[in-house]
Amino acid sequence: MKKIAILGTGTVGQTFAARLIGLGHEVMIGTRNVQEKLSAPGKDGGKNAFATWHEANPKAKLGTFAEAAAFGELILNTTQGMNSINALNLATAKNLDGKILVDIANPLDFSKGMPPCLAPELSNTNSLAEEIQKTFPNAKVVKTLNTMWCGIMVDPTLIKGDHVNYICGNDEAAKTTVKTLLKEFGWKDENLLDLGDLSAARGTEAVLPVWLRIYGAKKMGAFNFNIVS
Amino acid sequence: MKKIAILGTGTVGQTFAARLIGLGHEVMIGTRNVQEKLSAPGKDGGKNAFATWHEANPKAKLGTFAEAAAFGELILNTTQGMNSINALNLATAKNLDGKILVDIANPLDFSKGMPPCLAPELSNTNSLAEEIQKTFPNAKVVKTLNTMWCGIMVDPTLIKGDHVNYICGNDEAAKTTVKTLLKEFGWKDENLLDLGDLSAARGTEAVLPVWLRIYGAKKMGAFNFNIVS
Numbered sequence: 372m373k374k375i376a377i378l379g380t381g382t383v384g385q386t387f388a389a390r391l392i393g394l395g396h397e398v399m400i401g402t403r404n405v406q407e408k409l410s411a412p413g414k415d416g417g418k419n420a421f422a423t424w425h426e427a428n429p430k431a432k433l434g435t436f437a438e439a440a441a442f443g444e445l446i447l448n449t450t451q452g453m454n455s456i457n458a459l460n461l462a463t464a465k466n467l468d469g470k471i472l473v474d475i476a477n478p479l480d481f482s483k484g485m486p487p488c489l490a491p492e493l494s495n496t497n498s499l500a501e502e503i504q505k506t507f508p509n510a511k512v513v514k515t516l517n518t519m520w521c522g523i524m525v526d527p528t529l530i531k532g533d534h535v536n537y538i539c540g541n542d543e544a545a546k547t548t549v550k551t552l553l554k555e556f557g558w559k560d561e562n563l564l565d566l567g568d569l570s571a572a573r574g575t576e577a578v579l580p581v582w583l584r585i586y587g588a589k590k591m592g593a594f595n596f597n598i599v600s
Numbered sequence: 601m602k603k604i605a606i607l608g609t610g611t612v613g614q615t616f617a618a619r620l621i622g623l624g625h626e627v628m629i630g631t632r633n634v635q636e637k638l639s640a641p642g643k644d645g646g647k648n649a650f651a652t653w654h655e656a657n658p659k660a661k662l663g664t665f666a667e668a669a670a671f672g673e674l675i676l677n678t679t680q681g682m683n684s685i686n687a688l689n690l691a692t693a694k695n696l697d698g699k700i701l702v703d704i705a706n707p708l709d710f711s712k713g714m715p716p717c718l719a720p721e722l723s724n725t726n727s728l729a730e731e732i733q734k735t736f737p738n739a740k741v742v743k744t745l746n747t748m749w750c751g752i753m754v755d756p757t758l759i760k761g762d763h764v765n766y767i768c769g770n771d772e773a774a775k776t777t778v779k780t781l782l783k784e785f786g787w788k789d790e791n792l793l794d795l796g797d798l799s800a801a802r803g804t805e806a807v808l809p810v811w812l813r814i815y816g817a818k819k820m821g822a823f824n825f826n827i828v829s
Contacts, residue, residue, distance in 0.1 A: 488724045488802075495717045495724070495809075534828050537810070566813045573717075574810035580724075581766070581803035584795045585827065594829035598814065599763050600822055 372396055373552075376443025378436055378458055379450035380408055380421050383475060383521045387447055388431045390525035394555050399432040401439025401462065409433075440466035445473065445548070446510075452478035452499050453490060456506055467510040471545045473552075474500045474572075475516050475524070477579050486583040489576065500572035504541065511545035513538065514572040515553065518582065520592040527557050527595075534595035535564050539571035564598070601625055602781075605672025607665055607687050608679035609637055609650050612704060612750045616676055617660045619754035623784050628661040630668025630691065638662075669695035674702065674777070675739075681707035681728050682719060685735055696739040700774045702781075703729045703743050703801075704753070706808050715812040718805065729801035733770065740774035742767065743801040744782065747811065749821040756786050756824075763824035766793050768800035793827070 375391050377384045378401045388398045402408045413419035425431060432442070440446055440462035450458040455476045459467065478493035493499045500514040515538040516524040523529050527536070536558055540546050550563055566574065578596075586592050604620050606613045607630045617627045631637045642648035654660060661671070669675055669691035679687040684705045688696065707722035722728045729743040744767040745753040752758050756765070765787055769775050779792055795803065807825075815821050 483725060491720070491724060495720060496712060530828055532828060537813075539813075564814065564817060566810075566817050571813045574813035577806045577809040580806040584766075584768075584800045584803035585793065588793060588795050589827075589829075591829070594827050597826045597828050598818075598823050599759055599761060599826050600818075600820070600824075 374399075374442055374444045376401055376439040376446040378439060378446065378448050378462060379476075381449065381451070383524075384447075384449040385421075385424050385428070386521040386525055387449060387475075389428055390556065392428065392430045397432075398430070399434050399439040399442040401434055401436040401458075403436065403458075403461065405433045405435065436461040437463050437466055440470075443470065445471045445552070448472060448474045448476050448503070450476055452476040452493070453480060455499060456502060459503060459507060464507050464509065467507050469509055470511065471542075471548055472503065472507070472510040472512050473516075473549055474503055474512055474514050477517050477576055479579060486580075486587065489579065494576060495573065498570070498572035498576050500539075500569050500576070504569055511540065511542040512569060513540035513542070513545050513549045514569060514575060515539075515549060518575055518578040519595045522593065523595055525556050527559075527562070529593065530595055532597070533559070533562055534597045535562055537564050537566050537571070537575045539566045539569055539575065541569050603628070603671055603673045605630055605668040605675040607668060607675065607677050607691060608705075610678065610680070612753075613676075613678040614650075614653050614657070615750040615754055616678060616704075618657055619785065621657065621659045626661075627659070628663050628668040628671040630663055630665040630687075632665065632687075632690065634662045634664065665690040666692050666695055669699075672699065674700045674781070677701060677703045677705050677732070679705055681705040681722070682709060684728060685731060688732060688736060693736050693738065696736050698738055699740065700771075700777055701732065701736070701739040701741050702745075702778055703732055703741055704745050706746050706805055708808060715809070715816065718808065723805060724802065727799070727801035727805050729768075729798050729805070733798055740769065740771040741798060742769035742771070742774050742778045743798060743804060744768075744778060747804055747807040748824045751822065752824055754785050756788075756791070758822065759824055761826070762788070762791055763826045764791055764793050766795050766800070766804045768795045768798055768804065770798050
């Protein structure tokens with residue numbers, strides 16, 4: 372049982388929180404302002420989606436980004452990629468120091484139309500994961516799970532047979548710890564493909580452009596890639 | 601039986617030429633300067649690789665980029681992506697007008713170290729295929745096959761079971777013609793995934809960064825992706 376911080380209250384964060392609590396972990400979700408997040412009206416003028424979700428998942432503790440990061444022995448970044456550095460700055464370097472920071476976000480830029488492109492400054496010769504590692508050099512950043520729909524991330528058995536989850540990072544021990552967590556989700560060792568150091572995130576974040584096109588063609592996101600040879 | 605032009609004398613061009621000749625097509629390979637290409641000494645001071653290949657494949661006609669493009673009813677771009685627009689300019693717009701131009705190249709920039717990145721001006725919010733289409737508006741550009749090792753492109757049965765080949769382009773009839781050629785190579789209909797118009801090449805060309813990382817991790821390129829759900 373681990374104390375796990377989830378930064379971000381969106382669908383990805385909710386999916387991880389529910390799954391991790393189900394597996395017996397202690398979870399705190401971090402957001403900018405807890406009261407605002409819970410009290411902002413929803414689209415229909417009624418209760419918003421996060422407040423509704425939290426009533427159904429009361430074991431998920433809520434806190435600021437800093438409170439959650441301080442609580443977590445391991446931290447998951449599920450914020451929107453364009454906002455991740457801001458959110459992690461609010462979490463503060465001190466609360467990330469020496470900890471494993473699993474980066475699941477993608478630097479998708481929705482400002483230029485749909486489907487989104489990658490943020491030019493965070494892609495190709497850089498990546499969001501590397502930018503996070505540069506900004507927080509004492510965190511142990513591990514990139515994984517960002518190449519698929521979140522339902523599959525936490526339950527790979529939703530898809531029959533083999534399909535791949537990439538993992539990369541600069542700290543071998545941190546990758547080993549994250550692989551253990553991935554196996555709790557149901558990932559098989561042989562489907563975890565270690566691509567080496569964190570610069571491989573340039574490759575795995577660049578899966579999104581084709582992922583989004585396949586999603587558009589198939590009109591469903593519950594798919595993943597298998598590497599066959 | 602078709603007259604097919606292959607622009608580019610590298611391994612990809614050679615692979616297509618041999619396969620298309622084997623299938624009964626008439627092939628002309630286009631290069632900047634045929635005599636230079638055939639007479640340049642090889643690495644060991646002896647005969648160069650292309651001259652040796654051509655002796656073994658004498659049915660492949662040779663010509664300039666313009667001669668090959670004029671010859672071809674259908675044209676394959678197998679040049680290096682960073683040089684493709686130059687090569688196609690030498691082929692001339694007149695020789696491409698109204699023809700199907702199958703773009704197999706990737707805009708890999710080797711100038712910033714290994715593995716290569718994508719050319720910033722030809723990726724993310726643009727693609728090589730779209731740049732070619734903009735430069736030669738009367739050609740019918742179809743992007744396909746660029747996401748795998750060339751051996752698999754022309755013989756998908758090298759890999760057992762299903763694996764995907766993306767296709768995109770703005771001209772539906774051109775895509776249908778190219779699919780017929782792909783089926784001659786052995787591609788099954790259900791493994792050809794039509795991603796829509798040519799802007800989807802932003803996605804398929806962006807497969808290269810992760811492809812190169814997988815190649816680095818597995819130390820072999822004879823793999824492909826299958827989409828599972």
